[in-house]
Amino acid sequence: MPKKGSPPLEGELLQGTLDLLILQTLVLGPAHGHTIAYAIERRSDDVLQVEHGSLYPALHRLEDRAWIASFWGTSENNRKARYYRLTPKGRKQLLHQTSRWDELVRAINRVLRTGKTTVSG
């Protein structure tokens, strides 16, 4: 049964941020899908969950935009795996999206702090 009417912010991801998270993960070096998802979940202390149904479409659209490139290889577990690496274009995009992310967070936080006294910084 599909989950009904989950209110905003209740998903496992903030819509629009997965691409950014993937690009950042690949800064550390090439990785395949499974590893990328795992890395994001671990780094976020399991707050973010990356479903396969979100991950692979995201990887494919990033490759379509030439922000990442793929090649076949063999995983640590001796499985055939498609590895992704960051392209120069992707590196530029990462910088761009990171500063856009920061800008949006600052903007939203300005609205959220409206009329409230800041508690503990």
Add this chain to the structure above:
Amino acid sequence: MPKKGSPPLEGELLQGTLDLLILQTLVLGPAHGHTIAYAIERRSDDVLQVEHGSLYPALHRLEDRAWIASFWGTSENNRKARYYRLTPKGRKQLLHQTSRWDELVRAINRVLRTGKTTVSG
């Protein structure tokens, strides 16, 4: 002509945050749609833009969930206007969504700081 293939984070809003922004705006007192949009834009230093096509559907779904309630009144410009106010349920939801927002931002930022030296705390 529709804008083509805008990459993530390039919209005027981060998907999922509009409800939160509206609820927060109404903490200051009842307001009608036009005023709410204007307040969000101003408070965010015009980084966030609230389109009518996003605003009214959002107001209606918030009212459906009983997080806000509406009444007809007269605007500062002597126009008929539908005013919205926060309900007790909405106030609870605001607290909930605010902490969820903070949690997600912290989680994403942990991933984004991967392998980088933290600047200024």
Add this chain to the structure above:
DNA sequence: TTCCTTTTAGTAGATGATCTATGGGAGTAC
């Protein structure tokens, strides 16, 4: 009255990211 502008509310249709729920191939262990 008619015409035009401003203010405010609203909807229709498209887009696009994410989620649920699958399927399938290829190693590994038994």
Add this chain to the structure above:
DNA sequence: GTACTCCCATAGATCATCTACTAAAAGGAA
């Protein structure tokens, strides 16, 4: 050869947002 895990992949649905539009009501000009 059966079972299990790892890895890739897609179809269909859901839902928020954006573009582009309609429309009502008030005020001013003529």
